[in-house]
Each structure stands twice: as structure tokens, then as C-alpha cells.
Amino acid sequence: MSRPNLQTPLKQVRGLGSARGGTHHFIVQRITAIALVPLSLWLVWLLLSLVHLDYAGARALLATPCHAVLMAAFVLAAFWHAQLGLQVVIEDYVHTPGLEIALQIAVKFLCVLGALACTLAIVRIALGS
16 A cells, blocks of 8 residues: 655655756846846946046046946946856756856856956056056
8 A cells, every 4th residue: 555645746846857946046147137237327327428538537437436336246247147147058058968067167267257357457446556
């Protein structure tokens, strides 16, 4: 005689397949997209205000704390959003397990490296070094 399964349907599928952790990825990708909207508008405004400035003026404008913080926020949100988007593309279109893992690692590494390089440049400009 077999025992009846008393688990709920949610309990039976928890940890299996796409129901495992896609929601977190989806939410974070949407949050970074929403954050990039006002930051992109600010960046366009900043770039338009840089049109008539020389190098020293442009550097001085970016060195202000407000602009430096917003630029760092833009860079971090953009690289995070890019990494999340590329992760989905690799998961959907690369079907060789070894290649998929290598590409995922390469994308994460390059996004972190790019974000760190941009943040370092912003900090150096903001601190005047």
C-alpha cells in the first residue's frame, strides 16, 4: 500500500527547474532598468552641458560631489543591468555546458572589471588626482 502524498503542489516543485530563483533575477533586472531611466536622462543633460566646456571645465563639472555620485550610480547600475541581461542571453542561447559556464564567468569578470575601472576614474576625477 502506498502512502498518500501530503505535500502541497508548491512544496513538490520548490527547488526544481525555473521556479527555483528566476523571480529574484527578474526583479533585480527591473529595478536596475528603472534606476537607469532617470540616471540616463541626467547623463544626457550632463553631456549636453559639457558641449561648450573645455577639458578643465568638464573635469571640474564632473568633480562636483553630486555629479560624481550620480555618475558612479549610473556606471554601477549600467554594468549590473548589462551583466543580468547577458546572463539571460547566454542561458537561453548557449547549450554547451562548459562554454556556458566559461561565458558566464567571463561576463561577470568583465562587468566587474569595467565597473571598477569606471568607478576608479570617477573617484580620481572627484578627488582631483
